[in-house]
Amino acid sequence: MTNLDQETVGTQRRPTGMTGMAGGGFYDANSAPQWEQIAAVLPWLEDTLSSLPLEKSSGPVTFADFGCSEGRNSISVMRHLIGKTMQQTDRPFLTIHSDLPTNDYSKLFLGLRPDGQSTFGSQRVSSAAVGGSMYDQLLPADSVHVATTFNSIGYLSERPLDKLPGYVLPNGPGKRRANGHVTEKESKIFAKQAEDDMAAFLTARANELVSGGKLMVQVFGCTNELRTCDGLFDLLNDALLAHVKLGNISSQVYERYYQPVYFRSLEELTSPLTNSAYNLAGLYTLDRTESYEVPVPFVEAYKQDKDLDRYATNYVNFFRAFTQAVLRGNLPDTPSKANLLDQIYKTAETLLKTTPEDYSFRNISVAMLLTRK
Template sequence: MASTTGMRGGGFYDAHSSGQRAAMDEFLPWMVEAMADLPLPARGSPIALLDLGSSEGANAIHAVGAIIKALRERTSADIWTFFDDLPTNDFNQLFANLFPDQTPTSRTAGIYPAAVGGSLFERVAPASSLDIATTFNAVGWMSALPATPLRQFISPSPPAQRAFREGVSVTPEERAAFTQHAREDILSFYRSRAAELKPGGKLLVQVFGRNDEHNTANGIIDGLSDAMLDMVEDGRLTRDVYENFVFPVFYRSLPELLPPSGESGEPTAFRVDKAEARECRVPFNEEFARSGDSRAWAGSYAGFIRAFSEPVFTSGLPNTPDRPQLIDELYARMANRFEADPERYEFHFISLGALLTRV
């Protein structure tokens, strides 16, 4: 069973994912430039492009459009564009984004979009069928949770020192179990893409992560944890809800993102062309720096988190009549905390990127 059902639907994720757009745009030019030497299929055969973890589609369509524009400088061949996400994803919104006037005639000539339901940690395309694959802000989600429980915090990433709260912690043993599971996930991801991509095919992997200075988890997880514990202390949630809740994301370092180089016994299926960790711009942080409006910043920040965390939080609550009110309350409390203490919940988006070629 997947660790999440996906992002919040109904257009909410699209409306609150400018941070993710900025992070993917740090590395999208790598793939655009790589189209200059992509091996093209034989005349009459289509080019196949797969985006993994497409969510509601606005960001994915932006990325795929940039790649197609580069391809069109070389070829007029037909192009399959496959948009993949979990079967529980809001594919209705994705198709609304693909066809904004709700008619098939809005399709650009020679571009054939399709949706694929499946986990990016598994095969979702036939063997040696793809020329290009991309994934943005998705491979950090864990395929499932390890058996090791986290009772004193909601993430394997420890709380930030500046946001430390008495009674929260992550032990080395807990961290090790999640690290091993995350390693198995990334191996499964690369095995699947190695099977699907043709020799010479290009793979761009971008995801939130950490560097030597900052962890993208800090602020996000601290805010979610504090809001939940506030509700526990006020009797709005039971303690076991907190102790059984795990936010199923692993924030990798750049070395943890890259495929094995062969020394571990794994075959070397990819050449790493480029790889970097960058701190990227965060639109709501930039607006806060300009305006000084902490309330607006807090609301945007909480909305950004809600867009990807609400389905996970909802699944951790008992299905009681007041569940919708509890969900709204959590994010309202989070926004209030952000507004009251921006420094405690300071947010840095560390974006990891790797451009690879199938050998």
């Protein structure tokens, strides 16, 4: 098989300011909601492992996860998959954990080899990390048996607009508060960027996957009634506007800052497969799709214990783990920058404790499982 054309390869993208999730163990410590999303669909993949084409080569059976961050959830996924597959073959295994070159990989490496031994408990399993954009081909052709990505596909490859003056997220504010605005023109630009990104990702993975290989794609999303971004980004937006009002942040900084993230519907997740412009129809079989909701651990705990302080801390730490890198990059470089960043998230905690009903958070995902033809 020859490599498929990828327009994104070798082109210059406009930086998003995304350097990875918060490091130093902070993302791992606040990623329980993401694991709930993963755990809901991981059985889809596990149920298909017996059909993997494992007899065609003597090389390693390769599982690749794109968007590994600090590695806690990525390693857990691999542990599940390897445990289900090792009895099917005597071949060695290779786990690949990939994220941006600027990602903090230190916890990943410690997690992969605690006490100097593979975390997977077998000398048949080797592991490696690969830095790069998930929208490019990163691995050799015909080398991957299972590819996964969980939530990372929601992060855009580039900023299609220099500023988004009415809100901090391309999807716009929640209906309950309507504390901002995104125009129809702006919405269409971001939707197109998200579709192009999805197509680039699917093309890259098609190059890497063996025939019969599996691809699992899961990401935070929305339905007609609910959106994962509601409440959460309303809170961040309100906290920023409070600091604009105080004079700590200029209106120009606020208007230029936005999170380069897009929350897809299930239709938007799958649409590149049938869009003739992307030439993907002949590359994959679409095995299963679903939009679903999972409980949020800190929300469920709050329902039981009514501890508002703990709830606010856990809620804000959760979204700080995946928003602070871009926010930090958009704040002016001053000696008080780190303190200002802390104050913004403390303001978010205060706002949440004052009116928690304004910032209700629901965890919606969309997912698809594909087979490489």
